[in-house]
Amino acid sequence: MSVAAQLNQDNTPPETAGEIPGIAWVNGEFQPLSEAKLSLLDWGFVRGDCTYDVASVFKGAFFRLDDHVDRFLSSMAKLRLTMPFDRDGLIEVMTECARRPGLRDAFVKMVCTRGLQPPSFSRNPRDALNQLFVYSVPYTFFMTEEQRARGMHLHVASTPRIPTECIDPTIKNYNRLDFVSGIFEAYDAGADQVVMPDMHGNITEGLGFNVFVIRDGRATSPGTGVLEGVTRKVVLELCEDIGLPARLGTISVEDLLSADEAFLCTTAGGVVGITEVNGRTIANGMPRETTRRLDDLYWAKHEDPAYITPIDYGT
Amino acid sequence: MSVAAQLNQDNTPPETAGEIPGIAWVNGEFQPLSEAKLSLLDWGFVRGDCTYDVASVFKGAFFRLDDHVDRFLSSMAKLRLTMPFDRDGLIEVMTECARRPGLRDAFVKMVCTRGLQPPSFSRNPRDALNQLFVYSVPYTFFMTEEQRARGMHLHVASTPRIPTECIDPTIKNYNRLDFVSGIFEAYDAGADQVVMPDMHGNITEGLGFNVFVIRDGRATSPGTGVLEGVTRKVVLELCEDIGLPARLGTISVEDLLSADEAFLCTTAGGVVGITEVNGRTIANGMPRETTRRLDDLYWAKHEDPAYITPIDYGT
Numbered sequence: 001m002s003v004a005a006q007l008n009q010d011n012t013p014p015e016t017a018g019e020i021p022g023i024a025w026v027n028g029e030f031q032p033l034s035e036a037k038l039s040l041l042d043w044g045f046v047r048g049d050c051t052y053d054v055a056s057v058f059k060g061a062f063f064r065l066d067d068h069v070d071r072f073l074s075s076m077a078k079l080r081l082t083m084p085f086d087r088d089g090l091i092e093v094m095t096e097c098a099r100r101p102g103l104r105d106a107f108v109k110m111v112c113t114r115g116l117q118p119p120s121f122s123r124n125p126r127d128a129l130n131q132l133f134v135y136s137v138p139y140t141f142f143m144t145e146e147q148r149a150r151g152m153h154l155h156v157a158s159t160p161r162i163p164t165e166c167i168d169p170t171i172k173n174y175n176r177l178d179f180v181s182g183i184f185e186a187y188d189a190g191a192d193q194v195v196m197p198d199m200h201g202n203i204t205e206g207l208g209f210n211v212f213v214i215r216d217g218r219a220t221s222p223g224t225g226v227l228e229g230v231t232r233k234v235v236l237e238l239c240e241d242i243g244l245p246a247r248l249g250t251i252s253v254e255d256l257l258s259a260d261e262a263f264l265c266t267t268a269g270g271v272v273g274i275t276e277v278n279g280r281t282i283a284n285g286m287p288r289e290t291t292r293r294l295d296d297l298y299w300a301k302h303e304d305p306a307y308i309t310p311i312d313y314g315t
Numbered sequence: 316m317s318v319a320a321q322l323n324q325d326n327t328p329p330e331t332a333g334e335i336p337g338i339a340w341v342n343g344e345f346q347p348l349s350e351a352k353l354s355l356l357d358w359g360f361v362r363g364d365c366t367y368d369v370a371s372v373f374k375g376a377f378f379r380l381d382d383h384v385d386r387f388l389s390s391m392a393k394l395r396l397t398m399p400f401d402r403d404g405l406i407e408v409m410t411e412c413a414r415r416p417g418l419r420d421a422f423v424k425m426v427c428t429r430g431l432q433p434p435s436f437s438r439n440p441r442d443a444l445n446q447l448f449v450y451s452v453p454y455t456f457f458m459t460e461e462q463r464a465r466g467m468h469l470h471v472a473s474t475p476r477i478p479t480e481c482i483d484p485t486i487k488n489y490n491r492l493d494f495v496s497g498i499f500e501a502y503d504a505g506a507d508q509v510v511m512p513d514m515h516g517n518i519t520e521g522l523g524f525n526v527f528v529i530r531d532g533r534a535t536s537p538g539t540g541v542l543e544g545v546t547r548k549v550v551l552e553l554c555e556d557i558g559l560p561a562r563l564g565t566i567s568v569e570d571l572l573s574a575d576e577a578f579l580c581t582t583a584g585g586v587v588g589i590t591e592v593n594g595r596t597i598a599n600g601m602p603r604e605t606t607r608r609l610d611d612l613y614w615a616k617h618e619d620p621a622y623i624t625p626i627d628y629g630t
Contacts, residue, residue, distance in 0.1 A: 024355065037352030038360060040339065040426065040448055045353060047491040047522075048363050079492075080499065111355065114495075121455070124502050125495060133355055140436070159480055163514070166477045166493045175490040176362040177394075178481045180429075180440060184395065187439050199478070199514075207362075 023101050024135035025093045028084075030100060033135050043128055044113020048175040051075035052111040055094065056139060056267050060104040061308035063267075063301075065091065067230040072110055075171040080125070081112045083132040090134070097136035099311055105139035107268070142208060142268035147192055151275025151287045152264060154206070155191035156253055157182030161204045164225050169205075172227055179207045189279070195256075195264075198225045203251040205229075209266035211274070213251055213259035214244075214290055220255075223248030231265040231298070234307075238297045244290065259283065263291040271295035338416050339450035340408045343399075345415060348450050358443055359428020363490040366390035367426040370409065371454060371582050375419040376623035378582075378616075380406065382545040387425055390486040395440070396427045398447040405449070412451035414626055420454035422583070457523060457583035462507055466590025466602045467579060469521070470506035471568055472497030476519045479540050484520075487542055494522045504594070510571075510579075513540045518566040520544075524581035526589070528566055528574035529559070529605055535570075538563030546580040546613070549622075553612045559605065568592075576603040578610075586610035 024036030044050035053072035056063050069087060076083065083090065094108045115129040143152060161169075162178050182194035195206045203211055204225045210232040212221045219239050221232055239246035256262055262274040262282050271294045273287025301307045339351030359365035368387035371378050384402060391398065398405065409423045430444040458467060477484075477493050497509035510521045518526055519540045525547040527536045534554050536547055554561035571577055577589040577597050586609045588602025616622045 033355075036355050038355055040348075040351050040353055040450060045360055046367075046489050047495055048489050049492060049495045052361075079495070123498075123508075125498060126502070135355060160478075162477050162481045162490075162493075163475075165514075166475055166481075167496075171492075173492055174361050174363050175477075175492045177364060177486075177488055177490050178477075180362055180364045180394070183438075183440060187441070193438075199480075 021101055021138060022103065022106070022136040023097055024133060025097060026133055027131075030096065033137065036133065036135055038113065038131075038133070039116060041116055042113050042131060043115060043117070043125065044111070044131065047114065048173065049079070049125065050111055050113035051079055051081065051171050051173055052109060053172055054107050054109045054267060057098045057103065057106040057108060057136075057311065058139065058302045058308075060313060061302070061310040062094075062098075062108075063308055064230050064234065065094075065309040067233060069094075071172065071228065071230065072112075075173075076112050078168060078171050079112075079114075081114065081130050083112055083130065085132070093134045095311055097134055099313055101136060102313060102315075103136050103138060104313070106136045107139055108134065108136045110134045140268070142266050143192065143272060148269070148272050149287075151273030151282075151285070153190075153192045153276035154195045154264075154274055154278075155182070155186035155189045155193070156203070156256075156278055157185055157194050157196050160199045160201075161196035161225060163199050169226055170228050176207065183207065191276070191278075195277075197253065201253065203253060203256055206264060208268060209264040211251065211256070211264050212246075212262065213255055214261040215255065215259055217245070219244055219246035219290075220249045220251055221246070222251055229265065229267075231267050231270070234298060234301065235265050235271060235294060238294050238301075241297065242290075242293065253277075257282065261288040261291050263287070263294070265298075270298045336416055336453060337418065337421070337451040338412055339448060340412060341448055342446075345411065348452065351448065351450055353428065353446075353448070354431060356431055357428050357446060358430060358432070358440065359426070359446065362429065363488065364394070364440065365426055365428035366394055366396065366486050366488055367424060368487055369422050369424045369582060372413045372418065372421040372423060372451075372626065373454065373617045373623075375628060376617070376625040377409075377413075377423075378623055379545050379549065380409075380624040382548065384409075386487065386543065386545065387427075390488075391427050393483060393486050394427075394429075396429065396445050398427055398445065400447070408449045410626055412449055414628055416451060417628060417630075418451050418453060419628070421451045422454055423449065423451045425449045455583070457581050458507065458587060463584065463587050464602075466588030466597075466600075468505075468507045468591035469510045469579075469589055469593075470497070470501035470504045470508070471518070471571075471593055472500055472509050472511050475514045476511035476540060478514055484541055485543050491522065498522065506591070506594075510592075512568065516568065518568060518571055521579060523583060524579040526566065526571070527561075527578050527580065528570055529576040530570065530574055532560070534559055534561035534605075535564045535566055536561075537566050544580065544582075546582050546585070549613060549616065550580050550586060550609060553609050553616075556612065557605075557608065572597065574598065576606050578602070578606040580613075585613045 055068035186194035370383035
């Protein structure tokens, strides 16, 4: 049975108009997600001055909850943002966002924005009232079942990712117009998704996923210019478990094109083969053995008590 | 009388929490600005996938309305965004946003976002339902009267502006985490505002303003890597009027530090001297003659029928 079939959900779009079965915590109150909104004046919007993170809930348990919370708190600290909770308080609200609507397979997202300019008219971001939003949506895969089965077809954008010197990519953030033009290009080229090069033409990441290549029995994932993915971290651990040497390094487009295997990894899908890049077939054009093995191990970890934090739904 | 004193307003902060005397047009209806909000799921927020513009209303008339509308429509086209109006319909809504609350000195802002993911679950930005927001806030200066009088003290950020290759800066957009870290630096250094260098260390722009230097009887403003400011355009025209050769070119930090005069220009303040950069005094440390003359001419143009579009308030 496929992982998608195991999920207690119908692949409902998480971000559509209309009624969404998730809920949101905003300004101290839980409310329907459809009512959870941000002021047009929030500096999180008008300056892209915010950070976020997304933890997944699978079969009623958070997966690698601490990693997501750690990264969120670290991103907040880097942006000098504060929230009205300590770590435990945040986890409590996150848990409620999954528990109250009874979502057993969900994404729980948290966003901290700079907030509104204070009544003093100060333009100093230190004076703004930071805003925290926590909300849940049903778990959905980043890709279709067909794409999971045949592997993803990626397009390397002709324009580069925002350099690390300009915006620190280890702060999970919404400044993504670079990705947007890349996504248009990818769709125009008939690809499934885009992967961005850096200013030197080396591979960085996609919108929400990290990339790995396997060559000569060794796995490599871009070490700089990318988000430090939680799934990437799990994959590096799994590589160690199966005795596959893995490291963070540099991947050129040519490395990707000539890989023995290539895959992407994301909280929204696990480990998924990359089988075409810029219209060229990778290896034999189908997800290969190590990719599939890592994906199986990744999902198996969702039952491992060391990796999960069960939610008490009271039923 | 200073320009600020002429304005029929009390320098009310435009972006504070609580009641704001502007109104917003959202989804076909006018509503109080405090209720004008964006879904947390809008791709305009979560991908920074939107564009905006800001026109000013001064003494009951739009200033250079066509320039702002042209730029907004051009930015929308570059991002492949659409709105439910033609140009005249947009101007009608903009006018209503100033007229209804009786704002005679105002900013009228328009934002077009990619919108929500469609029910089809498509991740193709072409399938999203684009959202248009138009709203008004009282006109306020970007700087205090004291700063206008003594000139602005700028800090050149130690980190670069997002390069043109990654995000086209002629599309007025909210991807500004690069500015945010620069603003923190500026405040830490005791400066009023930040100006961003490009990847080669040359001056680009500030958050909402362009920069000019005058050297040896010639004015220069950065020609690439910046927003094509409407006020910059007016200043270039005014330079021609007064016989000051002006051009778009490259400005190094050293050019700025050693300028005979330097100024910034913005819809939210006009032409304002730059008198200190990185703690070093520019020229004699006070706004100089040409800067003050250009500012006077800039505000005088607000009474010139060729530059303005009066609003009929019906009173």
